[in-house]
Amino acid sequence: MKRYSAQIALIVALAVSLGISLVSNSIDAYYLDIALTVGINIILAVSLNLVNGHTGQFSLGHAAFMAVGAYGASIFTLEASSKVIPMLGGPGAFATGIAFLIALIIGGICAAICGWLVGMPSLRLKGDYLAIVTLGFNEIVRVILQNTKGDGMFGGPLGLKGIPPHTTFFWTFALATICIYVVGSMVNSTYGRGFLAVRDDEVAAGSMGINTVRYKVTAFVTGSFFAGLAGGLYAHLKTTISPEGFNFMKSFDIVVIVILGGMGSTAGVVLAAILLTVLNEFLRDFEEYRMIVFSLLLIVMMIVRPQGLLPSLPFLNRKKKSA
Amino acid sequence: KKSDENVIVIGEVAALTGNTATFGQSSHNGTQMAVDEINAAGGLLGKQIQLVTEDDQSKQGEAGTVAKKLISRSKIKALLGEVASGRSLEMAPIAQAAGVPMISPASTNPKVTEAGDYVFRVCFIDPFQGTVMSKFALGKGWKKVAILTDTKQDYSVGLTEFFNKHFSANGGTITGEQSYSSGDKDFKAQLTAIKAGNPDAIFASGYYNEVALIAVQARELGITVPLLGGDGWDSSSLVEVGGKAMEGCYYSNHFSNEDQSPAIQEFVKKYESKHGAKPDAMAALGYDSAKILFDAIKRANSVEGPALRDAIAATKGYAGITGNISLDANRNATKPAVILTIKDGKVVYTETIAP
Amino acid sequence: MDQFLQQLLNGLFQGSIYALIALGYTMVYGVLRFINFAHGDVFMLGAFTALGLHKALGSAVASMPWPVALVVVLVASMAVCALLGILIEALAYRRLRHGPRLNVLITAIGVSLFIEYSAQLLFGATQRPFPELIPRTAIASTGNLTISVAQVVVLLITVALLIALRFIVMKTKMGLAMRALSLNPTASTLMGVNNSVVISFTFGLGSALAAAGGVLYASLYPSIEPFMGIQPGLKAFVAAVLGGIGNIPGAALGGLIIGITETLVKGYSQEIGIPSGYSEGVAFVILILILIFKPSGLLGKVEREKV
Amino acid sequence: MLEVENLHVSYGSIKALHGVSLKVPQGSIVTLIGANGAGKSTTLRALSGLVKSNSGTIRYDGDEITRLAPHKIVSRRLCHVPEGRMVFANLTVHENLVMGAYLQKDKAWIAKQTEYVFHLFPRLKERENQAAGTMSGGEQQMLAIGRALLGNPKFLMLDEPSLGIAPLLVKAIFERIVEINKEQGLTILLVEQNANLALDISSYGYVLETGSVLLEGPSADLKANPKVQEAYLGG
Amino acid sequence: MSAGLELKDVTIRFGGLKAVSELSFSVAPGELIGLIGPNGAGKTTVFNLITGVYTPTSGNIHFDGVSVPGKKPHEITRMGIARTFQNIRLFSSLSVLDNVRTAMMGELKHGIVHSLTRGPAFRKQEALVEKEALELLDIFGLADARDKNAKSMNYGDQRRLEIVRALATRPKLLLLDEPAAGMNPSEKEDLMHLIRFIKERYNLAVLLVEHDMKVVMGICQRIAVIEYGCKIAEGTPKEIQCHPKVIEAYLGVSVES
Numbered sequence A: 001m002k003r004y005s006a007q008i009a010l011i012v013a014l015a016v017s018l019g020i021s022l023v024s025n026s027i028d029a030y031y032l033d034i035a036l037t038v039g040i041n042i043i044l045a046v047s048l049n050l051v052n053g054h055t056g057q058f059s060l061g062h063a064a065f066m067a068v069g070a071y072g073a074s075i076f077t078l079e080a081s082s083k084v085i086p087m088l089g090g091p092g093a094f095a096t097g098i099a100f101l102i103a104l105i106i107g108g109i110c111a112a113i114c115g116w117l118v119g120m121p122s123l124r125l126k127g128d129y130l131a132i133v134t135l136g137f138n139e140i141v142r143v144i145l146q147n148t149k150g151d152g153m154f155g156g157p158l159g160l161k162g163i164p165p166h167t168t169f170f171w172t173f174a175l176a177t178i179c180i181y182v183v184g185s186m187v188n189s190t191y192g193r194g195f196l197a198v199r200d201d202e203v204a205a206g207s208m209g210i211n212t213v214r215y216k217v218t219a220f221v222t223g224s225f226f227a228g229l230a231g232g233l234y235a236h237l238k239t240t241i242s243p244e245g246f247n248f249m250k251s252f253d254i255v256v257i258v259i260l261g262g263m264g265s266t267a268g269v270v271l272a273a274i275l276l277t278v279l280n281e282f283l284r285d286f287e288e289y290r291m292i293v294f295s296l297l298l299i300v301m302m303i304v305r306p307q308g309l310l311p312s313l314p315f316l317n318r319k320k321k322s323a
Numbered sequence B: 001k002k003s004d005e006n007v008i009v010i011g012e013v014a015a016l017t018g019n020t021a022t023f024g025q026s027s028h029n030g031t032q033m034a035v036d037e038i039n040a041a042g043g044l045l046g047k048q049i050q051l052v053t054e055d056d057q058s059k060q061g062e063a064g065t066v067a068k069k070l071i072s073r074s075k076i077k078a079l080l081g082e083v084a085s086g087r088s089l090e091m092a093p094i095a096q097a098a099g100v101p102m103i104s105p106a107s108t109n110p111k112v113t114e115a116g117d118y119v120f121r122v123c124f125i126d127p128f129q130g131t132v133m134s135k136f137a138l139g140k141g142w143k144k145v146a147i148l149t150d151t152k153q154d155y156s157v158g159l160t161e162f163f164n165k166h167f168s169a170n171g172g173t174i175t176g177e178q179s180y181s182s183g184d185k186d187f188k189a190q191l192t193a194i195k196a197g198n199p200d201a202i203f204a205s206g207y208y209n210e211v212a213l214i215a216v217q218a219r220e221l222g223i224t225v226p227l228l229g230g231d232g233w234d235s236s237s238l239v240e241v242g243g244k245a246m247e248g249c250y251y252s253n254h255f256s257n258e259d260q261s262p263a264i265q266e267f268v269k270k271y272e273s274k275h276g277a278k279p280d281a282m283a284a285l286g287y288d289s290a291k292i293l294f295d296a297i298k299r300a301n302s303v304e305g306p307a308l309r310d311a312i313a314a315t316k317g318y319a320g321i322t323g324n325i326s327l328d329a330n331r332n333a334t335k336p337a338v339i340l341t342i343k344d345g346k347v348v349y350t351e352t353i354a355p
Numbered sequence C: 001m002d003q004f005l006q007q008l009l010n011g012l013f014q015g016s017i018y019a020l021i022a023l024g025y026t027m028v029y030g031v032l033r034f035i036n037f038a039h040g041d042v043f044m045l046g047a048f049t050a051l052g053l054h055k056a057l058g059s060a061v062a063s064m065p066w067p068v069a070l071v072v073v074l075v076a077s078m079a080v081c082a083l084l085g086i087l088i089e090a091l092a093y094r095r096l097r098h099g100p101r102l103n104v105l106i107t108a109i110g111v112s113l114f115i116e117y118s119a120q121l122l123f124g125a126t127q128r129p130f131p132e133l134i135p136r137t138a139i140a141s142t143g144n145l146t147i148s149v150a151q152v153v154v155l156l157i158t159v160a161l162l163i164a165l166r167f168i169v170m171k172t173k174m175g176l177a178m179r180a181l182s183l184n185p186t187a188s189t190l191m192g193v194n195n196s197v198v199i200s201f202t203f204g205l206g207s208a209l210a211a212a213g214g215v216l217y218a219s220l221y222p223s224i225e226p227f228m229g230i231q232p233g234l235k236a237f238v239a240a241v242l243g244g245i246g247n248i249p250g251a252a253l254g255g256l257i258i259g260i261t262e263t264l265v266k267g268y269s270q271e272i273g274i275p276s277g278y279s280e281g282v283a284f285v286i287l288i289l290i291l292i293f294k295p296s297g298l299l300g301k302v303e304r305e306k307v
Numbered sequence D: 001m002l003e004v005e006n007l008h009v010s011y012g013s014i015k016a017l018h019g020v021s022l023k024v025p026q027g028s029i030v031t032l033i034g035a036n037g038a039g040k041s042t043t044l045r046a047l048s049g050l051v052k053s054n055s056g057t058i059r060y061d062g063d064e065i066t067r068l069a070p071h072k073i074v075s076r077r078l079c080h081v082p083e084g085r086m087v088f089a090n091l092t093v094h095e096n097l098v099m100g101a102y103l104q105k106d107k108a109w110i111a112k113q114t115e116y117v118f119h120l121f122p123r124l125k126e127r128e129n130q131a132a133g134t135m136s137g138g139e140q141q142m143l144a145i146g147r148a149l150l151g152n153p154k155f156l157m158l159d160e161p162s163l164g165i166a167p168l169l170v171k172a173i174f175e176r177i178v179e180i181n182k183e184q185g186l187t188i189l190l191v192e193q194n195a196n197l198a199l200d201i202s203s204y205g206y207v208l209e210t211g212s213v214l215l216e217g218p219s220a221d222l223k224a225n226p227k228v229q230e231a232y233l234g235g
Numbered sequence E: 001m002s003a004g005l006e007l008k009d010v011t012i013r014f015g016g017l018k019a020v021s022e023l024s025f026s027v028a029p030g031e032l033i034g035l036i037g038p039n040g041a042g043k044t045t046v047f048n049l050i051t052g053v054y055t056p057t058s059g060n061i062h063f064d065g066v067s068v069p070g071k072k073p074h075e076i077t078r079m080g081i082a083r084t085f086q087n088i089r090l091f092s093s094l095s096v097l098d099n100v101r102t103a104m105m106g107e108l109k110h111g112i113v114h115s116l117t118r119g120p121a122f123r124k125q126e127a128l129v130e131k132e133a134l135e136l137l138d139i140f141g142l143a144d145a146r147d148k149n150a151k152s153m154n155y156g157d158q159r160r161l162e163i164v165r166a167l168a169t170r171p172k173l174l175l176l177d178e179p180a181a182g183m184n185p186s187e188k189e190d191l192m193h194l195i196r197f198i199k200e201r202y203n204l205a206v207l208l209v210e211h212d213m214k215v216v217m218g219i220c221q222r223i224a225v226i227e228y229g230c231k232i233a234e235g236t237p238k239e240i241q242c243h244p245k246v247i248e249a250y251l252g253v254s255v256e257s
């Protein structure tokens, strides 16, 4: 049994989210919205953590991939799903669900392709240079979307509206679980420790036979793919999306979750995604002081817990196992 | 925020902070004033009105969440807001699905009210205003106009689109189309290019924040032709910042501060004594959106969704601050536009253009 | 031809203001190796300080000839913001000095948000007019060319500050200590450098430069509001990276390149078929292209680490 | 001149020193030897203020300097050539030397002392304008020592100066150390793995093991001690 | 082309500086060769050239008949060349065991997909990797430290771990850059034994850069001496010890082994 614990955890989590999903109609719409936002933020943060935390690259453009995914998935849903659903056997819940999944995956793939296009040339840049290039890419995506025709496929500055609210508890948490599983499994193997090696010392990693470029690109593309999925979920949750919503500040928000959670620590990042999303709701009562309180909390957190909520200590985990 | 037997809870979503806070705060001030007035006058249906305002930080995604919060947590009977069309579009399907009537004070994009029969607005829509300004320009004999659009604002893009359509179709020539993004401060490049086209006027469809600077820089570059614009220009800071450069420019608006009708003067006076500044269009629209809602509640004698919806839809010739408002079949306000001009540092009324 | 020349001048002046903001950015980065996202917000505070001072001094300033008034307001705002910068460093960044670098980045984002939203609360969201500290009247308008006094003054001040800053960093002992500290803070204390003093100095200087940027920017574009620092801050950041982050002449060069290309794209959007709305992305496209071919920026040294 | 009493130091939860006491008299060369991880470098770091001690006292010239910041300690003319050289990689050799003289005011003295350093290590003069980071390991070591000498030390701490240095130069460096000690009257605390050489030039030695002093005595005695020979001198 | 490593007229310039100049020498399979020379002679640079960190300005390097320059470091490692670094470069956030396992990627038959499915084959492979890594650590007496963070070890152990990690890539040629630096004489003795032992056990060729003459003379079969990037002598330890040029440039006096 123990040998398959990861797979079992995965299946259990999927089942639970399906179960909750069945009763989600009775959940208060607002609370459901928060829960789904939590799930989407988990996907965003865990996938960014693969790039920034585990592989030690520094991307400030995650929102761009989210945008690509959101637009890709929404355009599919708006333009094509009416044709696809009959092919899948009519307008039942099942066919709609599959069409939605296809939309999400299309969004993810679009984002992954963008990730590859951006990653290939730019991943040889180091640290802050990579950060600014990804941030720049983020802004370029936004500007391009913003300058599209208002009545065209992308909807110009107003973006897309009337996207059906397909995002359910099941889809969100199933994908969040898969994201956690994939990132966790990738990193937690002999092959995957290459990501960590690249982070710690690229020169040494190369000299140990690790193809550093491939690792970096793999991390980047995987991260982008999941960001794209999250974007698709987001679009089908909010039902409208606009370019401005995916500006670099959105990327910052995701980076904040990652660092607050603890770079390279999946559990920490998940926790941070939950806490920050919920905190955001709590702080509403502070009204115009809300962002002031939030920024102070951020500063204090960094001073009090610089290593993040749950820092990653891979060598400690190991110790427990071998003991 | 408990639901009390003796109050009617109304929700409002506004950008009180963030980069469009200047619009959200104005419309909120107007809305709040209307609520205070009605409560002072004894409320509605024997109950006080309780306004629950949620800030969406000018951020995408937030408006939808807070709309859900207001509907499911605060159990609001009606929803007011948002100024920005993008965010109103987030709220509209939620209000529609919940059967809670929503009135947007200032979202001018035609798509907003397409969300369903529970979604209304009290402002005019982009096609109308774009057309009005085109008519006005043509009427002045300006055949060559250059356009400067804020591509970050769907509002500006919309105005430009409809201005362009009408103007070109009616014998005008567009000498140049330039754009910028809100937040930009330097427009010299665009203006230099525009200057080369030698236009009779420049249609600047964006918001006052940038337009004031555009005017200043246009004059620096020796461009003397007037600038034209829409209700997005309406703010006292237009003249404060633009100063002399704004002289002789025209814009369309819902109302004029200078309008001597007692209702408007009273509104202006009250607002000014409370907020230390003259009300701008957003404030007036926020005020009217609440007033129209109250009027409908009174007529419906109920706050139940369908009844209230029908009562709002039946609004005809309501004398608001922003004009005589009637809601059409598409739940959009039809009302005349006034054209204002800046003269000796004051905004003065020139003419009214009916729909 | 005239139009092209005018556009080039527009670009030059626009670029010089980017360069001015980028100077402080790049210097703080060069010494402390972290992106101070709050730089743009200190820039904004600089403009508001100047506005406040101008109001407070009222008739006193009004009676001075404008260059005197400008110097008074400029220097005073720089001083106020320098103190503010030192305070921010002491309160928010100091304790993180030995922590991971990315934490400081988050703190910087926090500081930035704090300043922006506090300012929105204090000053209101609506833009305010900024006094005409430097006349924006045309200096010479030969034919179709116009250059305003303000533009020329800003260009001159930028050049002067560039030279002064370069001198401080390359030729003074404090400058050497700043560079040494950036390379190895442990070793620098072993040389007798009081790191805290050097860092405070760096922040103070950086903030003063930001404030100067804010005041001059507001003089050119006389409307200020709490979020006015975000966009120029970002552009300055791009300029700094483009020139090779940490490299002072590089920042100036980067600023000019961005200013000029952006202006040309906007100005000739119809001719080249790129709507001017895309110009917002132009800075980033240039940045990416240049970094792909020159990964450490135009003037940045390739920091090849010896293996 | 320098007295350390019962020094305890830890890195987080790891205790590195458990009560080290030692004395370095004026004008002497004293050496610390010990296996890897014994705490030699930690002792030097504590002396120059780079790590804070948990308890214990450090007295220099009669004043307690235990809690002083590193730059304050340097200003009392205690200079430290740290483990791993720590040259300023992007500064030139020349600028590194100028940094070494950061607290020195006397220009003439600096010029003279720079000449002296170039005389000790001619390679540095050849490479005056090379970025220090691109120099070879041994070259960087020379620079680190030279840089410390420009701090006008009365008390010099050297952490493994022979590490990575070619034999010819090791000899030269040790000769220089003796020379500096004699000519400039410098007191020297030397940490070395090359214990034979270190004991040859020093007058007194301490043997550290897992954070405490195992043995101490005049260098000649230590060198003759069979236990020391077996454990540290390679038989 | 013969087996083993062969450098032919290799030159590299850094700006005006010729760090390595027309250098030729070779290392046959199973040979243990020393590379010595004064500080800054270009020894580490030679390592960097062989392992693809630098590309020579001119000249050629072959390993087992295959040309090396232009290949990426990881490709060269896969060809069978591994190295340690003069300035220790361990993966600082990984445990000792993981440092070694990470270097065993070449052993893996399956990559990313496998680590996602985590089937029995994956488990078997992981177990094998762990076993081999522990074996190697054991040789160097580091097995007990397997769960320690690499950076919290003392200097000498870190040097040893570097060697283990290099060995874990299963090289045919091992490049050691000052492995004995920072060790005391008795530790150096142990290290000499270890180097001899692994050379025999894994049938390695070794190229050793070291300033400790006892170590170099004690274990090398042949020694090449460089100065200012040029080879000034090559021969058996005996020959080198009394080579006048070497004595003048490097040794100072002749040393006995």
Ligand SMILES: Nc1ncnc2c1ncn2[C@@H]1O[C@H](COP(=O)(O)OP(=O)(O)OP(=O)(O)O)[C@@H](O)[C@H]1O
Pocket (backbone or CB within 6 Å): D011, D014, D015, D016, D034, D035, D036, D037, D038, D039, D040, D041, D042, D043, D083, E152, E153, E154, E155, E156, E182
């Ligand atoms: N920065 C650090 N963090 C945690 N532990 C440390 C740190 N530096 C040293 N240690 C630990 O403190 C102990 C003493 O280390 P120190 O560097 O003083 O030894 P040393 O005698 O100088 O050894 P070496 O000869 O290897 O340089 C060792 O156990 C080491 O692992």
Ligand SMILES: Nc1ncnc2c1ncn2[C@@H]1O[C@H](COP(=O)(O)OP(=O)(O)OP(=O)(O)O)[C@@H](O)[C@H]1O
Pocket (backbone or CB within 6 Å): C304, C306, D134, D135, D136, D137, D138, D139, D164, D166, E014, E017, E019, E037, E038, E039, E040, E041, E042, E043, E044, E045, E046, E086
């Ligand atoms: N990237 C570089 N840029 C400029 N010069 C360099 C670079 N790398 C090495 N050098 C120079 O090349 C020469 C050879 O350096 P290398 O590190 O190979 O010496 P080494 O023989 O390993 O010396 P040591 O025994 O001191 O480690 C040195 O003078 C060094 O300054």
Ligand SMILES: [Mg+2]
Pocket (backbone or CB within 6 Å): D040, D041, D042, D083, E155
């Ligand atoms: Mg040590």
Ligand SMILES: [Mg+2]
Pocket (backbone or CB within 6 Å): D136, D137, E043, E044, E045, E086
């Ligand atoms: Mg070397």
